[in-house]
Amino acid sequence: MMRCCTTVLVVLCCLVLPGVCAGATWSEPMFGISIDYPDTCGVVEQTTDRALVKFVGHDGVVGSLYLETQEQDWDLPAVKKRALSQLAFGAKQPLLVEESPHRTMVADHRAHWWTLRTQTENGGDVLLGQLFIMLSPRRVAVIQVEAAWEQRDEATRLLHALREGFSVEAQERLAEEHLERLRAGDRWLGGVLEAMATQAETQTRWYLIESEGRAIGYERRVVRPTTELGVSGLSVEVRRHVETNRHHERTIVRAFASADRQVEIWEARTTVTAADRPGGAGLDSATTAVRSGEVLSVTFESPTRTWQREFPIPDMAYLPLAHQLAMGVGWRDAASEPVAYFSYYMPVELMAFAIADVTASPAGWDVRLYPAPKRAAQRLRFGRDGALLRHETPDGRVVRVVSPGELRAVFGDERIR
Incomplete structure (x- = not known):
């Protein structure tokens, strides 16, 4: 700093x-x-x-x-x-x-x-x-x-x-505003997640990842209704590949959450290899989480450190990872009042307090999201059908929706699967 x-x-x-x-x-x-x-x-x-x-x-x-x-x-x-x-x-x-x-x-x-x-x-x-x-x-x-x-x-x-x-x-006034946001977020999530549970079709979308105007990777995101542990809910799979001058990074995220948010399972695995040896041995890390009752148990494993922690589920406005990744048209209902919620945020390895401000746009909805304290705002744009169209991250990367054909033109057929 x-x-x-x-x-x-x-x-x-x-x-x-x-x-x-x-x-x-x-x-x-x-x-x-x-x-x-x-x-x-x-x-x-x-x-x-x-x-x-x-x-x-x-x-x-x-x-x-x-x-x-x-x-x-x-x-x-x-x-x-x-x-x-x-x-x-x-x-x-x-x-x-x-x-x-x-x-x-x-x-x-x-x-x-x-x-x-x-x-x-x-x-x-x-x-x-x-x-x-x-x-x-x-x-x-x-x-x-x-x-x-x-x-x-x-x-x-x-x-x-x-x-x-x-x-x-003033901190007293700010605390009151945050509490009002959480109450609004709790009302918002209660209705949105129930509607998401009725999704009947599998949705697959592809994204191009750019940095300073240059293509550096791609992402595939699949959202589908499914059943885990005998409970119906929503599953999300995200596969991301990013190449920089120094390394290649592959990430796979699989997450499931029930409509009532009582059952939650997810894992995120990342493999990093040197850019000059993309087929060589890489460094692997994995984060897994399982909800048991009112506790989310999270485990992290990498070659240099391993830990396991338990995070109490907040009493209000809790958003599981699967619902975070699948949230689309639901942002429309958050445009009426400022909202906040709690969610596990992997970059800080904590159950984080998040704030979202949603405004209507000609394309659909624009979201200014603060995913955790001391984290700069992210900007997301969703279409009227709920599709994520564009995501601007604090590090300057832009993730935007494209067709598989556009990605194949950039990376080649064998890379898009």
């Missing part, structure tokens, strides 16, 4: 959200943070690091927002000490240019900011600005800007503009 790096502006500019206008405000519902940003900036939520959002100026200066948490209490001196230890300065130590007065406050929270002169790995001088805002004894918001030394004035102005535009909702 607090590591000095060179920003690839070509990539960022391709991902700037459309419709950014003067006097705009960026906000997110998970932590209640809002930022008024300059009208010269665009907004990027699909990032390759852990930033929740980036503000990209036309002059090339970039400001990023991060959230850092710890299991123990910390204070501003500890935050600053950790930030300095994480910076990669090469042989040159950072030089303090300017810092905030003692007892600085931002949005009624203790804060501190500084600007530093340092160097990139290539030896070029840069201006690095950081603003630390203590949201709680264990959570800090970090706004970071960086630019070539010749653009230090522009970077400093952006840092202070974002500081002045920063606000955060």
Whole structure:
């Protein structure tokens, strides 16, 4: 997070959200943070690091927002000490240019900011600005800007503009809003999952996976009504193949859930091989889960670590993995009010609190999904028939529906099966 790096502006500019206008405000519902940003900036939520959002100026200066948490209490001196230890300065130590007065406050929270002169790995001088805002004894918001030394004035102005535009909702009010979202999510899921249980036909769809406009993989998703353990429900199978310059990755996910959400079984297996040896031995990992009563038992196995944990099923608004993967036309019924739910989220290996905002679009429905705290928003578009048309992930990948013929034209017949 607090590591000095060179920003690839070509990539960022391709991902700037459309419709950014003067006097705009960026906000997110998970932590209640809002930022008024300059009208010269665009907004990027699909990032390759852990930033929740980036503000990209036309002059090339970039400001990023991060959230850092710890299991123990910390204070501003500890935050600053950790930030300095994480910076990669090469042989040159950072030089303090300017810092905030003692007892600085931002949005009624203790804060501190500084600007530093340092160097990139290539030896070029840069201006690095950081603003630390203590949201709680264990959570800090970090706004970071960086630019070539010749653009230090522009970077400093952006840092202070974002500081002045920063606000955060009172935690008591935010907790009330989250509870209202969960109640709405519980009502929504109660009706949607019952309707999904009546699905009578098997649905198969193919997707192309792209990164920076280049095809890097494909996915097949099959949803079908079935019976497991003597219980009727819905099963989903996802087969995904992704190729990068460094490795090839194959993932198979199989999931089943009953309509009443009382029975749930799923597994996800991934094999990673070196790109220069696609047919060679790979590293395998597997996550399996079985629901027993009010507990979801999850097991993870890989060559380097193995664990087994039990997660209590939440009392309300719980969404099993199979229903997550199969959710389509059901998003229509979530457009009437903001919703939230709980689900197991494999990237964080936790039962996570998720937030979804759904809006109608000419094609069907657009979903802005926060799958877990401290995770940037994902954007999904569904057609009126419930088909997933497009999925934009925080790391900049785009997954879009295509025909098998289109995939064969890219990857060859033998790869599509």
